[in-house]
Amino acid sequence: MVDPRIAARPLPKKKLSLIGGTVKEIDPIRNRMTVDIYGGKEMKLIFDDRTKVTRNGAEISPLLIRKSDRVYLDTQLASQNKIFAKQIQVVTKFEAADLNGQVVSFDAKTRSIELRDQLSAAPFRFVVDQDAAITANGGKAATMADLQPGALVMAHFNSGPSGRSTIRDINILAAPGAEFTLYGRVNHLDLRSGVLAVQNKADDKAYEVKFSPAQFKVDDLAIGSEVAVTAKFNGQDYVAQSLNVTSTGQAAKMDSDEGADTKDAGKSDKDKDSKKKDEKKKDNEKDSDEEPK
Secondary structure (H helix, E strand, O other): OOOOOOOOOOOOOOOOEEEEEEEEEEEOOOOEEEEEEOOOOEEEEEOOOOOEEEEOOEEOOHHHOOOOOEEEEEEEEOHHHOEEEEEEEEOOOOOEEEEEEEEEEEEOOOOEEEEEOOOOOOOEEEEEEEEEEEEEOOOEEOOHHHOOOOOEEEEEEEEOOOOOEEEEEEEEEEOOOOEEEEEEEEEEEEOOOOEEEEEEOOOOEEEEEEOOOOOOOOOOOOOOOEEEEEEEEOOOOEEEEEEEEEEOOHHHHHHHHHHHHHHHHHHHHHHHHHHHHHHHHHHHHHHHHHOOO
């Protein structure tokens, strides 16, 4: 058991990114590792006691990781822009994996596609299987012609012993020019920059939307407001086409007012009790003065 005084702090809740590659260097003493990313450059990572390490699903010690091991990593950004491995999966039995990323390029002739995820500067290269299932957001059927540069996708791929990764199915989450309707609570707002974040109720995801404060009525817009936004994805950002405040957060204000009323009511009851005690005390003193001497 690790002494709680020196144990690592719990991990912050941040979005994870799945990265695959081959171990180039491993230092289990200093908790450092360098991985050659599939189709990209090498990546340096750190890990610690919070990192779960498995081999084909069975938990192992980091000491058992070897050079040239094929690994998949659940990673997130740590302090000082270092990349922390929350989970290291050493794979000798080749299974499927998922990747969320953005299309950098696609060659319809060779079916070669480059995807960039949120953490890696270099894109990953894949081959789209000839019979791959391609869908658009919502499960609608799509084609390879819809794999435009800038599109946000989720890809399901297999990596064989040769290191060649083949996409078996790919879902286009957002294509350039597509419009989306977002409805939910504002959890971030910067009127100066014209940026807000909406916690969309349909999928419980936060979407950052750019808007022009001069174009829309923003008097009632505040953190906690409920909004309905129609946004167009331009390949880089979601840009508001319409923005309506459906609720200004009065419910929270009403709760606060009710709390104040309850407090005042409690104070009033206390004052009444005190007044009754004073009246009773005065009656007792009066009775005492009227007794015959």
